Amino acid sequence: MRRILAILLENEPGSLSRIVGLFSQRAFNIESLTVAPTDEPSLSRITIATTGDDKVLEQIVKQVNKLVDVIKITDLTERPHVERELLLIKVLAMTDKSRTEVKRVTDIFRGAIIDIGKQVYTVQLTGDSDKLNAFIKTLGNETEIIEVVRSGCVGIARGEKALRV
Amino acid sequence: MTTELYTGAEMVVKALSALKVKYIFGYPGGSILDIYDAIYQQQDVEHILVRHEQAATHMADGYTRATGEVGVVLATSGPGATNCVTGIATAYMDSIPMVILAGQVASSLIGDDAFQETDIVGCSRPIVKHSFNCRNMEEIPNIIAKAFYIAESGRPGPVVVELPKDMLIPQNKAPFHIDTQVKMRSYNPTEKGHPKQIKKAVNTLVNAKQLVIYSGGGIVLADASELLTSLVETLDAPITNTLMGLGGISGTHKNFIGMLGMHGSLEANKAMANADVILALGARFDDRVTNNVKKFCPDATIIHVDVDPTSISKTINAHIPVVGLVDVVIKQLLDELDAVGFTPDETVTAPWWQQINQWRSVKSVSYEQNGDKIKPQRVVEAMYKITKGQAYVCSDVGQHQMFAAQYYPFDKPRRWINSGGLGTMGFGLPAAMGAKLAFPDSDVICITGDGSIQMNIQELSTCLQYNLPVVIVSLNNRSLGMVRQWQDMIYGGRHSSSYMESLPDFVKLAEAYGHVGIQINHLDELDSKLEQAFAVKNRLVFVDILVDEKEHVYPMQIRHGAVDEMWIKKGEKS
Numbered sequence: 001m002r003r004i005l006a007i008l009l010e011n012e013p014g015s016l017s018r019i020v021g022l023f024s025q026r027a028f029n030i031e032s033l034t035v036a037p038t039d040e041p042s043l044s045r046i047t048i049a050t051t052g053d054d055k056v057l058e059q060i061v062k063q064v065n066k067l068v069d070v071i072k073i074t075d076l077t078e079r080p081h082v083e084r085e086l087l088l089i090k091v092l093a094m095t096d097k098s099r100t101e102v103k104r105v106t107d108i109f110r111g112a113i114i115d116i117g118k119q120v121y122t123v124q125l126t127g128d129s130d131k132l133n134a135f136i137k138t139l140g141n142e143t144e145i146i147e148v149v150r151s152g153c154v155g156i157a158r159g160e161k162a163l164r165v
Numbered sequence: 166m167t168t169e170l171y172t173g174a175e176m177v178v179k180a181l182s183a184l185k186v187k188y189i190f191g192y193p194g195g196s197i198l199d200i201y202d203a204i205y206q207q208q209d210v211e212h213i214l215v216r217h218e219q220a221a222t223h224m225a226d227g228y229t230r231a232t233g234e235v236g237v238v239l240a241t242s243g244p245g246a247t248n249c250v251t252g253i254a255t256a257y258m259d260s261i262p263m264v265i266l267a268g269q270v271a272s273s274l275i276g277d278d279a280f281q282e283t284d285i286v287g288c289s290r291p292i293v294k295h296s297f298n299c300r301n302m303e304e305i306p307n308i309i310a311k312a313f314y315i316a317e318s319g320r321p322g323p324v325v326v327e328l329p330k331d332m333l334i335p336q337n338k339a340p341f342h343i344d345t346q347v348k349m350r351s352y353n354p355t356e357k358g359h360p361k362q363i364k365k366a367v368n369t370l371v372n373a374k375q376l377v378i379y380s381g382g383g384i385v386l387a388d389a390s391e392l393l394t395s396l397v398e399t400l401d402a403p404i405t406n407t408l409m410g411l412g413g414i415s416g417t418h419k420n421f422i423g424m425l426g427m428h429g430s431l432e433a434n435k436a437m438a439n440a441d442v443i444l445a446l447g448a449r450f451d452d453r454v455t456n457n458v459k460k461f462c463p464d465a466t467i468i469h470v471d472v473d474p475t476s477i478s479k480t481i482n483a484h485i486p487v488v489g490l491v492d493v494v495i496k497q498l499l500d501e502l503d504a505v506g507f508t509p510d511e512t513v514t515a516p517w518w519q520q521i522n523q524w525r526s527v528k529s530v531s532y533e534q535n536g537d538k539i540k541p542q543r544v545v546e547a548m549y550k551i552t553k554g555q556a557y558v559c560s561d562v563g564q565h566q567m568f569a570a571q572y573y574p575f576d577k578p579r580r581w582i583n584s585g586g587l588g589t590m591g592f593g594l595p596a597a598m599g600a601k602l603a604f605p606d607s608d609v610i611c612i613t614g615d616g617s618i619q620m621n622i623q624e625l626s627t628c629l630q631y632n633l634p635v636v637i638v639s640l641n642n643r644s645l646g647m648v649r650q651w652q653d654m655i656y657g658g659r660h661s662s663s664y665m666e667s668l669p670d671f672v673k674l675a676e677a678y679g680h681v682g683i684q685i686n687h688l689d690e691l692d693s694k695l696e697q698a699f700a701v702k703n704r705l706v707f708v709d710i711l712v713d714e715k716e717h718v719y720p721m722q723i724r725h726g727a728v729d730e731m732w733i734k735k736g737e738k739s
Contacts, residue, residue: 010351013298014286025291055478062475068295068315071351165350 002031003057004076004083004155006163007046007064011037015069019046022067028052028060032085032152043071043165047154049129072163080158086124086151087132088114092144093121101142109135120146129153170338173302174199177266177328180309182209183343186237188228188602189213189266190221194241195281196268199333213602213631216623218245220595222252223621226261227559227599230582233388235262235317236599242268242330243281247288251589253323254292258586259409260386262321264312265289271331272300286327294322302332306343314347319354320473321386354472358489358497366444366468366485367501373442373466375517376402379425379454382409382585383447383471385578389492390414393446396495399502401509403521405433407448408570409585416554416574422521423530426454427722428567431529431731431739434722436521437462438729445469447491450481451586460727470494529720529733530571538713539688541565541640545572547692548610548638551699556608557582557600559635561593561617564646567718569612591620597635598628608636608699615641615668625678628705636698637675637707642714643668650717655724675707685710 009015016035023030031049038045050060057075064073076083093099093116102121106113111125125135132150139145157163171179177200181189189212193201204212215221218240225236236256240249246267256263270279286296295315297308305328312324331337370376378400384393390413397404397420405425406413414421423430425437437443443465448454450469455461458480469476469483470491477486487494532542545568548556554576560566560583575581582600584592597611611618618639628635640646648663672682681704685694691710698706723730723738731739 013300014296017287018290021290059475059479066473066475068349068352 001053002049002051002077004081004153005048005050005060005064006074006076006155007048007070008038008072008163008165009044009046009067010069010071011042011044012069015044016046018067018069019048019064022063026059026063028056032150034152034154040165045163047152049153071165074157074163076155076157079161081155082158083128083153083155084126085129085132085153086126087135088122088124088149089136089139089145090120090122090147091139092119092146094119098143102139105135105138105142109138111135168340171341172199172203172333172335172338173305173328174203174333174335176302176305176341177309177333178203178207178210179341180306180343181237182207183306183345184310184313186210186235189237189239190215190225190228190599191239192218192221192241192245194245194268196242196270196330197239197266197328197333199330199335200239200266200328212239213627215595215627217621218248219252219591220621220624220627222249222263222265223255223589223592223595224599224602225263226252226256226592227582227596228603229261229263229599230596231557231579231600232603233579235264235313238263238265240265240267241281242270242285243283245281246285247283250288250292253289253325255584255587255589255592256323257292257294259382259584260321261323262316263323264309264316265323265325267325267327269327269329272329273331275329286325289325292323293325296325296327298327299329299332302337303339305332306341310343310345311347311349315352355488356490356493358470358487358494362485362487363494363497363501366487367498367505367507369442369466369468369485370400370444370498370502371505371507374513375439375441376400376444377436377440377442378402378404378444378446379407379437379448380404380410380413380446381407381448383491384410384413387447387490387492388578389447389495390578392492392495392499394418396499399499399507401514402444403436403518405429405436407451407454407585408583410448411570411581412575412578415576417576422525424570425728426451427456428571428718428720431527431720431729431733432521432524434729434731435524435739438727439520440465442466442468445471445483446495447471449476449479452480454728455481456722456728456730457725462728527733529731532716534688536713537688539685539691539710541568541642541712541716542572543688544638544640544691544695544710544712545569545612547695548612549573551696552608552610556580556610557597557604558610558612559583559593559597559600561611561613562588562590563614563617564642564650564716564718565612565614565617565640568640590617593617594621594624594635594637597637598624598631598633601633601635602631611635611637613637613639614646615639615643615665615671616645622674625675625680625705629679632703634701634703634705637705638695639671639707639709640712641668641671641709642712642716644714646714646716647718649714653717671707671709675705680705680707682707682709
C-alpha cells in the first residue's frame with residue numbers, strides 16, 4: 001500500500017543521509033523523497049512516498065522516529081490530506097497540429113506552458129501523482145516527449161491538524 | 166578578570182574530565198596529536214595505549230559492561246577510525262554506551278582524498294546511535310556532553326564524534342563552557358510505561374496459567390536485577406534469560422530455568438512454547454531465540470517491555486507493548502500487583518512447575534566425560550568451581566562461548582561479558598582487559614578458543630604494559646569449533662577451512678610477551694593446573710587446554726523448527 005510520510009527534523013548536515021541510509025539499510029522502499037527547510041530555518045521537512053504493509057509501515061515510522069535528529073513523523077495517508085507534485089515536461093512541438101494539441105491538453109489539465117523553443121514546448125503541471133501520470137500519458141499520445149522531471153510529492157493534512165514543533 | 170582560553174584539544178580532555186571519565190582507550194596518529202599532547206599535560210584522565218584500534222573499542226566496551234560507565238575511545242583519522250568499525254558495531258548490536266572520538270583531516274582538506282582521510286561518520290552511520298561532526302571548536306565541550314547523554318540514555322549505544330585537525334590546533338583558543346545537563350528537542354526517550362498498558366499487563370499476568378518471564382540484556386544495562394528478582398518471586402514464575410541477559414537473575418535461583426534459544430535448555434524452550442503468557446523484559450526476540458518466527462509460541466499472549474519502540478513487534482507481534490525503561494516499568498508492575506493484592510495461586514502454579522520440573526529432569530544441558538580427551542564443558546565447570554562463580558567471564562565467539570553460557574551459572578549481573586548480537590571473534594581478550602582495569606582485585610577470565618584468541622592476540626603486549634593479569638582459558642580444539650560443528654551437522658562433515666593448521670605454541674607465545682603459559686593435555690591434570698593458574702594473581706596466565714575436537718554444543722534448536730524443537734544430543738530429538 002502506498003503511504004506518504006511527513007517528517008520534521010533538525011536541519012543539520014547529515015540528517016538527510018541518516019534518513020536515506022535507514023531506508024536502504026533496512027530494505028524499506030522509497031518511491032519519492034523531497035526535502036527543504038521550513039519557515040523555521042533550523043527545521044527541515046521531508047516528504048517520503050513509500051510502499052509496504054502495515055507491519056513494514058509501523059517499523060518505518062518507529063525507526064525514523066528513533067533517529068536522534070527527527071522531531072516528528074506522521075503518516076499523512078492515515079487521515080484526510082492534500083498531496084501535490086510538480087511536473088516539468090519538455091515535448092516536441094514542431095507542427096501546428098502538435099502545438100495546438102499540446103496547448104489543448106495542457107489547458108484541460110490546467111497546466112501552463114512556461115517556455116517555448118524553436119521546436120519544443122516546456123509545460124508545468126501540479127497535482128497528485130495520478131493526475132501527473134495521466135497528463136504524461138495523454139501528451140505522449142499527441143507528440144513526442146523529450147524530457148520529464150518530477151519533484152516527488154509533498155503533502156499536508158487537511159483542516160486544523162498541523163505538523164509543528 | 167580575564168577568561169582562560171583553551172585549545173580544542175584541551176577542551177576535549179577537559180570535557181572528558183568534567184564528565185568524570187577515568188580512562189580513554191586509544192592509539193595516536195597525525196590528526197589527533199594535539200589531543201595526545203593535551204592528555205600528556207594533565208592527570209585527570211588516563212590513556213590506555215592498545216596495539217590495534219579494534220581492541221580499544223572492545224576494551225572500552227568490556228570496561229563499560231563491567232562497570233556501567235560510558236567507555237571512551239580515541240582514534241586517529243583514516244585507518245585508525247576504520248579499525249574501530251567492528252568494535253562500534255559490536256557495541257551497537259548489544260546496546261553498549263560508548264563515545265568514539267575520531268580524528269579527521271583539517272576541514273579545508275575534507276573531500277580531497279587527503280592523507281588518512283575517510284568519512285568515518287559516513288562509514289559508521291548504520292552502526293551508531295548518533296554521530297557528530299565538529300565544525301566550530303567552541304562547540305567541542307557541548308558536543309561531547311551531548312554524545313555522552315545520547316550514548317547512555319534510552320536504549321544505549323555508540324556515538325561517534327569526528328574532530329577535524331584544525332579544531333584542535335594550538336593556534337585557536339576559546340573559553341571553555343560545558344552544559345552537562347543536556348536537553349534536546351528532537352530526543353526524549355520514554356522513561357515510564359503508560360499506566361493503561363501497565364494495568365493491562367498486570368491483568369494478564371494475574372490471570373496467566375502458564376506464565377514465563379523472558380529477560381534479556383536490558384535488565385543488565387538498566388541494573389534492574391534486584392527488581393527483576395523480586396518480580397519473579399512475587400509472581401513465582403519461571404524465568405529464562407537470553408545469552409545477553411545471563412546474570413540478570415542469579416543462575417542458581419530456584420525459578421531460573423536456564424538460557425533459552427539456539428543452545429538454550431530444553432526446559433526454557435519448552436516453557437516458552439507452552440506458555441499462555443510471556444512477559445518479555447529488555448529482550449528483543451532475536452532470531453537466535455525464536456527459531457522459526459512463524460512457529461513461535463502461537464498461543465501465547467505476549468507482553469513486551471522495552472525502552473526502544475522499534476524492538477517491539479519487529480519480529481514477533483506483541484499483544485501488550487509497554488515502552489519504558491525496564492527498571493521503571495518493573496517497579497510499576499510491582500506496584501500495580503501490590504495494589505490489586507496479588508499472591509500466586511498454588512493450584513495454578515503447582516501444575517505448571519510440575520510440568521517444568523519434568524522437562525528439567527531430562528537434563529538437556531549435560532555431557533559425558535568419557536575417554537581421556539578433556540571435554541570443554543568439563544573445563545568450564547572446573548573454572549566455575551575454582552572461582553566460586555564470582556569471576557568476570559569475558560568470552561570470545563564460538564563453541565567455548567556457548568559452553569561458558571551453559572555451564573557457568575552467573576550469580577550477579579555484569580559478570581558475563583560477550584558479543585551476543587554481532588558475534589565478534591577477537592572480542593574476549595580486550596573486553597577482559599577492560600574488566601580487569603575496572604576491577605583489578607577480581608578474577609577476570611577470558612574464555613576463548615584457538616581461533617578467536619588469534620584475532621586480537623597482539624593485546625598481550627598491552628596487558629604487560631598496564632599490568633592486567635587476566636586468566637586466558639583457551640579451549641584449544643585445533644579447529645574453528647562452531648564452524649566445524651555446522652559442517653558436521655549440515656555440510657556432510659566436509660571441514661572446509663575450519664581446521665587450524667600451524668597453530669603457534671601458545672605457551673611460548675605467552676612467555677614471549679612476558680606472561681606465564683600453561684598447557685593442559687590430560688584430564689587428570691586439569692583441576693590442579695587450572696588451580697595453579699588462578700593462584701597466580703600478579704601475572705597474566707595463558708592456559709592452553711587441548712580439548713576434544715569432536716565435541717558439539719548441545720542442546721541445539723533444529724533449524725526452521727519451533728522454539729522447542731531441539732536436538733538434545735547427537736541423534737536424539739526433544
